[in-house]
Amino acid sequence: MSNRTAERLLRALYSAVLYVLMPVTLYHLIWRGFRYPEYFQRWNERYGNYDAPGGVVDVWLHAVSVGEVNAAAPVVDALLKRHRGLRLLITTITPTGSQRVQTLWGERVLHVYSPYDLPGAVSRFLRHFPPRLALIMETELWPSLLFGCHDRKVPLYILNARLSARSLRGYSVLRPLIARTLRTVRKVAAQSGEDAARFVQLGALPGQVRDVGNLKFDIPVPANVGEVVAGFRQHLTSGRPVWIAASTHEDEEAPVLAIHARLRQRWPDLLLLWAPRHPERFPRVAEAASEAGWKVGTRREDRWPSAGDEVFVLDTLGELMAFYACADVAFIGGSLQAIGGHNMLEPAAVGTPAVTGPHLHNFSEISRRLKEADALVIVPDAQGVAEAIDALLADDARRRGMAERGRALVEHGRGALARTLVMIAPHLPAPVA
16 A cells, blocks of 8 residues: 555544544533633634635644743744734634733734634635644644645644653554654754654654754743732732742642641731633632632732732733732642643743642653752642742742742743744745834
């Protein structure tokens, strides 16, 4: 059997399985919709039917959700600045990602949901918004989407590409198809040498893969950080200690409450800033903190914490970095359970020492570098989180040292943006002076 025949057969089998499973996508939208009503909206877009005007786009960039949108922000900002009039389409999968796109760029970019990886939906999407260049963030290896671009001769790059050892094992069942999919890509711009090696193991050709560094190091510090910190401190009793639990998941909520209770035995005026990962958890987290006996305020309702608040829930989007800067110590969620962690460069960039649990496979390279620089504390469990935060609250000099080393590491790590822009430059319009 020829390679071309094998590829066609694999694609046909993959597509057949997806069509059989299509009712599952409806179930998923309904199930998510009961928890987060935004999922009941814009279903047509998920199947490649769009109300928005179509037409050729200069660049199409796909970012799954908030984390990927934030990672893509330096690239998008640079493209909009250098190429005025650029028609740039950003797709996401989640409503929170959609909201983040609107918050960052508004009408300066086009935005729709990415279609499910059904051949018909992908074809409708690419006909409606034919791109001149396609950029996929991190690890979105959807065969129909990537083959669709290749069939239409659309140059496609995977930016800030990461592939953990766990994900590599997960792709093993589909490796014959994924390997062929990867070989349709112009370049895989990997976050690290380890990620680059895993993409080659998965089937990419060595010449396709380049270690350009992690775009997350090029993360811009929001311009309003100083304003938020000043407003926060204006409403806070002088000298009151503050810790933040950020990007926590449902199974981490009970541990966060237990950690706060333990810490307040030594620090009776300690304030917890709490930013759940998923917006549908905002009300439940506030309710759980109240049921635990704490006086609770929220960013949406109260704007700033009052003197009597013991927990303050950050139930808005796009403000996490600014509130990291308001805290003495940060705990980064997604790390006490096997989620894989969340972006620990954000607190480092604003000078807040951080503590995480042990599950960091999505940020293995970043966590290693921060740990080696003594800018991050990694502990095995919730008890360890409480002990580490307690020790840091008691040691001003240690916190200042971690903050300085974290900031320095972020600054030293910048540069992936410039290398990425050079890579994709041949497919972009000439810059406007």
